[in-house]
Amino acid sequence: MQVIKSFEEWLETIENQRKLLLFVKTDHCSVCDGLLPKVVALEEEYPIPFYKVNVAEVPEIAGQLSLFTAPVVLLFHEGKEYARFARFIQMQELKRRLGEIR
Template structure:
């Protein structure tokens, strides 16, 4: 996953990408560390950009996206939030939402 290092980089990324997944983590988060590999492996089957941000390093993103916990997986389509999974992510449901976003992208 590509790392988002600043709020400005995030703003530019969301402007340029029609669809993307954002994995939000924080420091010393065992749930984040356990979930990350499960989400990262999905890149192989779902051809959309995957990004990661550590909200301890870029706290502005947490405020702008109303993030109150970690991990959070956000799926964006058309520059807007399509769906959000917080804390405990059901991988099968995430796969369904990824497939929906890819299908919508094909229809546009």
């Protein structure tokens, strides 16, 4: 899973990737820390680039993507948001949506 370290890097990534998963976390978030390994494990099953960003380090991304909680998993397809999962994420639903854009 690659790390997004700036808003400019995010803009470049979304412009260059046809599809991707973005895992959004923040500091001191036990739900984020518990969910991250589960999402990382999906990376082997799906041929989609996986990225993560810490909104405490890149706060602009939270405003631009209208993120009000963490964790959030966003799927993008053709440069547009395809699916959004927030806070308590059901892995089966995430897998289903990943399969749709595979």
